[in-house]
Amino acid sequence: MVTEELQGKTALVTGASSGIGLAVARALSEAGAWVGMVARTERRLTEAAQTLGGHAIPADVSSPAEVHHIAAYLQDVLGGPPDLLVNAAGSFALAPLAETEPATFDQQIESNLRGPFLMIRAFLPEMLRRGEGHILTIGSVAGRVALPGNAAYAASKFGLRGMHEVLAEEIRGSGVRATLIEPSATDTPLWNALDPDSREDLPSRSAMLRPEDVARVLLFAAAQPKGVEISLLAVRPT
Numbered sequence: 001m002v003t004e005e006l007q008g009k010t011a012l013v014t015g016a017s018s019g020i021g022l023a024v025a026r027a028l029s030e031a032g033a034w035v036g037m038v039a040r041t042e043r044r045l046t047e048a049a050q051t052l053g054g055h056a057i058p059a060d061v062s063s064p065a066e067v068h069h070i071a072a073y074l075q076d077v078l079g080g081p082p083d084l085l086v087n088a089a090g091s092f093a094l095a096p097l098a099e100t101e102p103a104t105f106d107q108q109i110e111s112n113l114r115g116p117f118l119m120i121r122a123f124l125p126e127m128l129r130r131g132e133g134h135i136l137t138i139g140s141v142a143g144r145v146a147l148p149g150n151a152a153y154a155a156s157k158f159g160l161r162g163m164h165e166v167l168a169e170e171i172r173g174s175g176v177r178a179t180l181i182e183p184s185a186t187d188t189p190l191w192n193a194l195d196p197d198s199r200e201d202l203p204s205r206s207a208m209l210r211p212e213d214v215a216r217v218l219l220f221a222a223a224q225p226k227g228v229e230i231s232l233l234a235v236r237p238t
Contacts, residue, residue, distance in 0.1 A: 005223040007032030010082040012074065014038045014061050014119060015089030016054070017045040019188030020138055023211035024086055026052050027219050036082065038070060039089065061089050061115035071122045080130065081123035084222055087116040087137040092190040097151035105152040112156035117163060124167075124176070131175035132226075136218055137164055139182040141236070149201075157182075168231050179221045183214045183235040209237050 011028045015021030016037035025048070029035045035054040039045040042058040049056035057073055059066040074082060091111040093104050116137055127133030142150045143157030164180040171178060185191075187208040196202035214235060221230040 005225070006219065009033045009084060010036075010078055011084040011086060012036040012038065012057075012070070012082040012123075013086040013088055014115065015087075015138075017041045017048050019088075019190065020183075020186060020211045020214050021086070021088035022048055023215040024088055024218055025054055027212070027215040028084070028086075028222075029053055031219060031223075033084070034078075036070075036074065036077075061087075061119055062110045064118055067118045067122050070119075074123075081126045081133060083133060085119060085123050085133070085135045086218065087119055087135070089115055090138065090190075093152050094149045094194060095152070096149055100152050105155065108152040108156045109159070112153070113159045113163070116160060120163075120167065124171075127176045128171070128174050133175075134177045134179070134222060135167070136179045136181065136222060138214065138218075139164070139180050141182055141184040141234070143182055144234070164232075168229075175226070177229040179218075179230050179233065181214065181218055181221070181233045181235060183209050183217075184237065185209065186211060186214055207237065209235060213237075 011033045013021050013025045013035060016025040017039035025035050025037050029052045036057050037045060037049045037054040038057045038059050038061060040060050045058055046056045057070055059070050061067055093108055120135055139160050140157040142154045143161040161180060164178060168178050185203045185208045187205045188211055197204050217233055217235050221233060224230060
């Protein structure tokens with residue numbers, strides 16, 4: 001995939017060792033971008049980065065200290081924030097609200113909302129100072145539609161949507177852009193523990209989006225000219 005508008009751009013992708021994050025990192029690399037790849041799983045991340053020609057940055061984006069390390073690395077390598085910040089790291093838990101443990105709720109908020117908050121906070125000030133940058137965040141259909149069993153996950157993704165909409169208002173006219181992409185169920189390793197093909201209450205893997213589908217949508221938003229911002233994109237299979 002070659003997208004002329006993205007050639008020579010710099011991008012930082014979280015959750016880049018698997019699933020949507022890996023598909024996005026691959027698509028950006030193929031489009032000619034420099035790609036920094038962030039994930040907690042160092043070995044798998046390093047192997048993926050070597051395959052794609054990306055730059056592995058092992059880190060936990062829910063940790064302020066490790067996010068500071070990421071920002072310092074980008075400052076050394078690029079001299080500032082990336083052109084594109086892609087928040088794709090996340091986790092998924094499924095249980096009725098009455099059966100959701102507080103620790104599970106906290107973990108969903110930490111992975112799906114705190115992580116993007118810390119990453120945006122780390123790079124937004126410099127993006128605003130230079131008057132340019134694009135923050136692209138992977139949300140979920142569960143951030144706009146109430147689905148049974150999604151209490152903790154929905155709380156994190158509805159919160160993510162709310163944070164994005166506030167961000168969009170605060171950066172209006174600054175030259176910095178923000179895009180929230182909300183896909184429906186996507187066939188990633190997050191589903192492995194649930195074995196959706198064996199359950200009638202979950203979509204089968206064959207009925208889900210592919211990570212590459214979401215990556216194509218993200219590249220479409222990222223490749224728009226500077227004067228165009230696609231703020232929200234809902235993605236579902238036909």
